[in-house]
Amino acid sequence: MSCGISMVKYILFLFNLLCSICGVLLIVFGAMLFSNVHSLDDIKEAVQTQQVPITMIVLGAVILLISFFGCCGAIRESYCMSMTYSILLFVLMVGQLALVTYMWLQKDRYLVIMGDVVERAWERRTRKADYMDALQLSMECCGKNGYEDYSFQGYFPRSCCKDPNACRIETVYRRGCKATFVDFWDKNSDIIKYAGLVIAAIEFVGFIFACCLANNIRNYRRRRDY
Template identity: 75%
Template sequence: MSCGISMVKYILFIFNLLCSICGILLIVFGGLLFSKVHNIDDFAEALRTQQVPVTMIILGTIILLISWFGCCGAIRESYCMSMTYSILLFVLMIGQLALVIYIWVQKDQLLKIMGDVVEKAWAHRTRRSDYMDALQISMKCCGRNNYSDYSFQGKFPASCCDNTNNCSQGTVYKRGCKDAFVDFWDGNSEIIKYSGLVIAAIEFVGFVFACCLANSIRNYRRRADY
């Protein structure tokens, strides 16, 4: 193969390494988001609190697998593997862009859902206090709107303080869980959107290089047959 095509091969290999790193970052970031809400999975399915982090973990895993598949196709100079990789990468890129657009367009609705999560947790506090405890511990917040929501019972739950042995008005978390939870998702949705666009751009470049490499491999083998 020509020097230019060999360079394309190694550039494609490097791009797949970058995609692999992006896939790993998606898995890690999705895992961190999931760890914030996994304790409330009794009603998470209805309110879809775990939809975004689980999707990120699955997407990161797929990116990682496809990237390694592309690396093998480039190094082995396999037309079949390179073309298959191109198609898979294109489909993945379209699906990823669709997810980013969905999060972008439905941001207000998603934030409303996250607010409803706290309302649901607060409604279940007398029957299953672990819902509210999970939110208060992970978000470092207290009560639905603020710590005064617990004034009716005369004391604060241990999950409302860093010092569980002495949870008083002076040491209690001042912020309400509804605002904390919504702001958490509001801030992270921006990270998800822009990181998704960056990854999609990297995947598009990889797709173009993979198509060029696959076409070059096919032409090279045709010429070799004569």
């Protein structure tokens, strides 16, 4: 193979090696967040209430699978694996562009979906630490619509308070999580969309590199057979 194609091969290998490490980390962190499952009822409850760890595990598995084909196809100079990697990367890129386009054209609908996320977290909250607590801690908010949502329960979760060690009405966050969460996505939607386009551009470059490598591998083997 030429020097340029050999460079492309090792660039693809290193790039996919880093992606595979990211995929493994996502799976590990998702598994760490996932509650212990001891029965079928536990599985059903986990699927209903723990979408974030499940999403992390699935996303990590997809990244790991695609990266596996990329690494093996590059280092083993396998035409079949390189083309499989190209196809998977192209499908991922198209799906990502479709999501960015949806966010661009259906921003209002997208914000409604983000509000529904908080609605589901609120409906499935427990006295134990859950995703409502995670929202309240990260967004500095309290309750679905405001801190008054907890008034009938006679207590405020520590995640609602500016000072968890002294959780009183004076230290409770006033704003509700639904409005705060929707505003966050509204303000950062442009950043997410442009970041998605940049990542899609990187994936497109990887797709071109993988196609060039696969085509060169095929031509090299044809010349070698003659």
